[in-house]
Amino acid sequence: MITDINNAHRLESDPAEKTEQTIEDHFAEIENYVNGFASGPTFSDHCGLESQFFPPANFFSDEELKLICRAFEKMMMTYNLTIDYSENVPISLVYEMIIRTLESKTSITNHGMLHFDYCSGYAPDCPWKGFCPCLEI
Numbered sequence: 001m002i003t004d005i006n007n008a009h010r011l012e013s014d015p016a017e018k019t020e021q022t023i024e025d026h027f028a029e030i031e032n033y034v035n036g037f038a039s040g041p042t043f044s045d046h047c048g049l050e051s052q053f054f055p056p057a058n059f060f061s062d063e064e065l066k067l068i069c070r071a072f073e074k075m076m077m078t079y080n081l082t083i084d085y086s087e088n089v090p091i092s093l094v095y096e097m098i099i100r101t102l103e104s105k106t107s108i109t110n111h112g113m114l115h116f117d118y119c120s121g122y123a124p125d126c127p128w129k130g131f132c133p134c135l136e137i
């Protein structure tokens with residue numbers, strides 16, 4: 001499974017990354033950033049991994065979950081994506097949430113990072129279930 005995740009890394013030889021960035025591109029990227037997760041294909045479409053490929057968290061030991069999450073987050077970084085969560089979040093919940101990123105619509109930017117945090121700031125709706133700083137606000 002780790003191998004599959006590693007194979008999903010964005011290709012280094014992406015020709016789009018080598019071309020000079022034009023002003024138009026620059027504004028297009030800002031627009032992508034603003035539109036964020038509301039439009040476009042899902043992360044699954046970008047990286048080729050599908051959420052149904054991942055078994056439920058209780059299928060793995062905590063150690064295995066840690067390895068999978070680390071590999072997955074590394075793979076996300078190659079797409080300039082990252083997921084934000086507090087350090088006290090149980091690894092099984094982190095696992096569920098990183099799998100959820102595959103279903104999330106996202107554009108891929110070549111500049112800067114897009115952050116998934118899933119928190120609306122409204123604690124009762126927060127998918128981090130009490131492990132989120134929004135509770136303290």
Ligand SMILES: [Zn+2]
Nearest residue numbers: 119126132134
């Ligand atoms: Zn929250």
